[in-house]
Amino acid sequence: MTIEVDYSFPPGVDAQKQGQIIAVGQTAGTWGANFGHREKFFKSHLGEVIKGVTNPDGGSVVTVAFPEANVEGDIPTLLTMIFGKYSMAGAAKVLAVRLPENYGLRPKFGIKGIRKILGIDDRPPLMGIFKPALGLSTEDYATILREVANAGLDIIKDDEIMGNLDEAPTLKRLDACRQVLEEIQEKTGRTVLYATNVTSKVGKCSHPLDVAKLLVREGANALLVNVLSYGFSLLESLAADPEINVPIFAHPALAGAICAAPNYGIAYPVVLGTLMAHAGADAVLYPASYGSLGFDPIEEATIRDILRSRNVFPVPSAGIKPSIVSQVLKDYGQDVILNAGTGIMDYPDGRAAGVKAFFKALGLE
Amino acid sequence: MTIEVDYSFPPGVDAQKQGQIIAVGQTAGTWGANFGHREKFFKSHLGEVIKGVTNPDGGSVVTVAFPEANVEGDIPTLLTMIFGKYSMAGAAKVLAVRLPENYGLRPKFGIKGIRKILGIDDRPPLMGIFKPALGLSTEDYATILREVANAGLDIIKDDEIMGNLDEAPTLKRLDACRQVLEEIQEKTGRTVLYATNVTSKVGKCSHPLDVAKLLVREGANALLVNVLSYGFSLLESLAADPEINVPIFAHPALAGAICAAPNYGIAYPVVLGTLMAHAGADAVLYPASYGSLGFDPIEEATIRDILRSRNVFPVPSAGIKPSIVSQVLKDYGQDVILNAGTGIMDYPDGRAAGVKAFFKALGLE
Structure with missing residues (x-):
């Protein structure tokens, strides 16, 4: 081959x-x-x-x-x-x-597996991002999560910049959020995923692979990985490791350093599509063309199609707001995760209202 | 800070x-x-x-x-x-x-440590690269190494593209080369370093960190790491790991994808200088301005100075030939490793003569 x-x-x-x-x-x-x-x-x-x-x-x-x-x-x-x-x-x-079809890895969960965990098969899952990115306490994050998860949010993730900070150490943040997720599960039967950011220095660990295993042992039911900051070998190691039995959400941080120049580097669809899809990511975030980053709609569509072709969940991000959901569905179809940052967290009537506005826009009020 | x-x-x-x-x-x-x-x-x-x-x-x-x-x-x-x-x-x-001076890691060996291992304090160490990059057998590599090491070469490294290939599996290559190095040591008392390429799939390992540890256990006395292909977290993990008690040579493969564009990405001196020097590399290869890559002499000098400021050995590479050694010494001073690929391996009178031509040019015939 x-x-x-x-x-x-x-x-x-x-x-x-x-x-x-x-x-x-x-x-x-x-x-x-x-x-x-x-x-x-x-x-x-x-x-x-x-x-x-x-x-x-x-x-x-x-x-x-x-x-x-x-x-x-x-x-x-x-x-x-x-x-x-x-x-x-x-x-x-x-x-x-x-690449040959059997090259590299496949997601352990991907579109089908994440849908199964969430119990959602007929609509795009809705994902939110903890904001502000830095400066809140552990309790603040738990409060936010309780609010949006009770309003129906399917997935929450750390901001990609969130590390193991003094005022909200990763293990305490995870513990507080896990308790909220357990409350929701008990009350409604729903599983809500929290993609915890994998960094290098958590607990006694000094290696992100060990950190990821520790997070899973401590109850993380999804992981967020800044693949390009840490390196593809980290994503591959996580994807190949049977202890990492939770979905891996790949974040595109730093992708522009490799992909954005017109005549240099590697194109976005290769890095965020092909390489991520053959390195074992379950879901990949990338800039939506609706967003402030002015991403090219053709590159965006190529990324989406490459990911779907290997059962990897596309997660168009930035600029996703309730007002454009019908356009999003028309452009993307159902097999995407709608990832809203400020679209939920800065919604004028509050975060819970933001979540509900998305469901209304999805025709699921 | x-x-x-x-x-x-x-x-x-x-x-x-x-x-x-x-x-x-x-x-x-x-x-x-x-x-x-x-x-x-x-x-x-x-x-x-x-x-x-x-x-x-x-x-x-x-x-x-x-x-x-x-x-x-x-x-x-x-x-x-x-x-x-x-x-x-x-x-x-x-x-x-x-970065603050205490940010990140420092080399375990660096300039001083590598000089001490080699027993060389008054001249630039001379490094060669196995060529052709692919297509030789284990025995071929041992033959080449015997020839150049007997002629006085201080360091040999795998080509960066050399993985764990069928006709020259990494562990067998290492074993054959280690035996040659032991012969030289016994005969002359000299330590010659062989920087073995760290990849993901060697022996029963499937993670480059495990591979690196295996290589060291099997007698590798130096490692080559394609830091940008694998990710900075790999370099940091190796540098922080006490089992990796051999010098780490960082290769710049893929750096152009991040650094080469005029208005995008991250400048070469940041990636190959600052980040490598704070991630624990002992020696860093980068394009010499003499070489075919047309590297900017100012960027090159900046990389060199940043590395030296943290005791990291600068390894200007590409275009290093005996005929330019006096210019190289004038431009770089003594604290560099002279890394010659074709300058030794394709030397008209043979590889041993190539090594000797370098020593002659260094005034050490």
């Missing part, structure tokens, strides 16, 4: 030549006659330029096919191969990566 | 306004009157714009000071805070990050 990668180049670059440089330089590299006896091995590792297209603007795209045998079926060796050294060689952007 | 970050913006952007958005949006975020009783906490987490400069070209740089209390003293929470969501908000580049 091969791994196909599309690289785009700005006008003025000899894309065929660059494709050749990538196909050889990112695989076996230099080769001398003194290793002629290993030619078979050598050739089995070489990449190959299989397509080249010049766009009307003079820019171009070449496709390089890499042998799957060069990598370990994970995201880090893949990244090193397709763009490791070459990322430093001038203007070039990875536009798309096509 | 605060963390100061310089953000640059292209002409036409209201940098002061963006600085404010960062100072609030990347810290406490929105804040409502209903949490007035937490105002003290809230204010203690807010960032502050402390400087703004407009350049002659119309571009601008603002400096935001963040409270150290918002993060966990590690690189991932730092990245999420300074550029997590904001990286997706439009053209902006992180130019510099100034």
Whole structure:
């Protein structure tokens, strides 16, 4: 099997030549006659330029096919191969990566599993975010959660910046929130998920993988992971670990540092779609085109479709408000999680009213 | 203590306004009157714009000071805070990050420790890279190593793309190379370091941290880590782990995806200098300005100085050949590791002659 990668180049670059440089330089590299006896091995590792297209603007795209045998079926060796050294060689952007279907991991839960936990099969689950991001106490978070969960919210998550802070230490925050979730479960039978942020230094742990296991042992029923800040190897380790028997929500923090430049880096649909979906995320947050970030609707749709194709829950975020829910449903269909930050937490009539406004907009008042 | 970050913006952007958005949006975020009783906490987490400069070209740089209390003293929470969501908000580049001196980790070995292991205090150590990168057998690598190590090479490293391949599995490669290193040690008393590439799937391990520990148990006396492909949390975990009692060489693979764009991402000196130096790397590879990658000499010098300021060994790479050694010494001074790939492996008269040519150029024939 091969791994196909599309690289785009700005006008003025000899894309065929660059494709050749990538196909050889990112695989076996230099080769001398003194290793002629290993030619078979050598050739089995070489990449190959299989397509080249010049766009009307003079820019171009070449496709390089890499042998799957060069990598370990994970995201880090893949990244090193397709763009490791070459990322430093001038203007070039990875536009798309096509992996064999069995490459990497699949979600343990994904769309079907998260729906099953929540007991929701006919509408998008509704997710909220604790706000303000910093500065509240453990009790404040529990109070907020009680309010929105009683109003019907399905999932709450930490803000991505929330670490293990003095005034709301992660384990105390989790404990306080878990008690609220247990109250709701007892009272209504509903399971509400709380995606607790996985960081490095919680309790006696100093490694995020150990922290994640500790959180699950302490009752976390979902995890939030800033995959790009910590690295894809953390997501893969969590996804492969049987102790992590709760859904993993991948956050896109830092994605713009890799994806936002027009002629450099790796495109959003690769990083937030393909790589996340093959690294075992259960749900992936990404900027909704409705939001203030001005995200491209085509890139957004591509991310969504890549995620769904592997049963990963798409979570368009930013700008999701009750007033646009009907448009959202038209654009996205049912298999998304509606993630509202200020849309719930800063709702004029209060947070519970914000949750209810979403259900009203969903026709479920 | 605060963390100061310089953000640059292209002409036409209201940098002061963006600085404010960062100072609030990347810290406490929105804040409502209903949490007035937490105002003290809230204010203690807010960032502050402390400087703004407009350049002659119309571009601008603002400096935001963040409270150290918002993060966990590690690189991932730092990245999420300074550029997590904001990286997706439009053209902006992180130019510099100034951390408190005690922030994060320090190398276990660094310049002094690596010099002590090698027994070299009066010249730059010489490092080679196994080439071709893929396609050789275990025996081929041992043969190459015997040749260059006998000729006086101080350090050899795997190519960054080298994973756990069928024809040269990591553990067998390590075993064969370790035997060569033991021969040299016995014969000459010299310690030669072999930086073995840490990947995810070696032996029965499926996590790079476990792989690294396994490699050390199996006799690896140095490690190579593709920090950006795996994530800073891997480097930090290795650096903090007492079982990893060998120097860690950080490779810059993928750095261009984050650093190369003019108006997006994070500058090279931050990623390959500041972040690596505070994440515990012992030595950091980065592109030499002499090389084919056309690296900026000013950025290169900044990386080198940042690394040295924390006792991290700078390893300028690419384009290092015997013919430029005198220039290299003039530009860099003695406290660098000279890392030569093709400069040794493709030397016209053979690899051993390549090593000797370097020593001749160093005046140590």
